[in-house]
Amino acid sequence: MPLAEYVELRLPIILAGLETTTHVPYLAGWHHRIEPDLGHLPIRLVTTGTIANAVDSWIPEGCSRSTIKNTLAMLFRTLEQAAVDGLIERAPARVTGWQSAYQQAEDELLDPRALALRDWDALTKLAAALVDASYNHYRGWGDVVIHGACTATRIGEVSGVRARDIDTTNWLLTCRRQTTPAPGGLVDKHTKGKEARFIPIIEPLRPQIIRRLQAARGDPDARLYTGPRGGRISTAVLRDATQWDDVTHDLGYEHLRRHDLRHTGLTWMADAGIPLHILQQIAGHKEITTTQRYFHPDIRELAKAGEALTRYLVEQLRLNGQIPHRW
Secondary structure, three states: OEHHHHHHHHHHHHHOOOOHHHHHHHHHHHHHHHHHHHOOOEHHHOOHHHHHHHHHHHHHHOOOHHHHHHHHHHHHHHHHHHHHOOOOOOOOOOOOOHHHHHHHHHHHHHOHHHHOOOOHHHHHHHHHHHHHHOHHHOHHHHHHHHHHHHHOOOHHHHHOOEHHHEEOOOOEEEEOEEEEEEOOEEEEEEOOOOOOEEEEOOHHHHHHHHHHHHHHOOOOOOEOOOOOOOOOOOHHHHHHHHOHHHHHHHOOOOOOOOOHHHHHHHHHHHHOOOOHHHHHHHHOOOOHHHHHOOOOOOHHHHHHHHHHHHHHHHHHHHHOOOOOOOO
């Protein structure tokens, strides 16, 4: 029985014994997170691993700690009831470690610019080093890295690109799906924003795109990027296949992760002068405050703001008949 069908049948029992005020956050967790991400799965396939993957997707969406706690409480309450009803032998083990992942995400959001690669040269050197470290020097790994940074997309979204998503007339990429872990292996699903978004394909990336399209041989459903055996790619697959940790350490990027390729692209776009509202659309951010963190404050404008405040304080002193201070 799918999880969503079970909850529909047993919701009053699942919520029994809870204070009424608790119903609201629990039901919000169910409708906004659990049902969209896990509701289609048979209850027996809702494992600790699938729950952990879901939590990993909720954190970047800007959910608060209490929101995730309430969502998990609702989910495990449901699974414990399913065990009582005999649908599963026992409820999955509680997910651990998400609090530290949440803290890391918070740190990223404070200054994502600090996580970006310096420039194009740094990016291409990283891509080449990863290819050299991989089995049989598979060029595709470098292409994935360059595509991710140039389009500010997640590794799963790079894996989800099909030939028909590329518009070579207007040089636009339609980002509409991502590869994500699921029971039984990697699958494609909607992007985290759950809506397709359009991303410009910059000139330095175009020769690579053309080469990958030629390899697709006219098949509109062909994946633009795959592993050496034609399989889907995930951030874990890329890490293991390229010895990512060792390579980044040797290049002096000890803390660089695959997701930082996205931070790189968004930082470059912000520095290039792309307007805030356009960058928000490219990134697929729900909140514009998330996008704002990629923009470097103009020091001159900040200085002007400070001067304006000083003038305001001086004027207030004069209006009150006081002699302005000399700061």
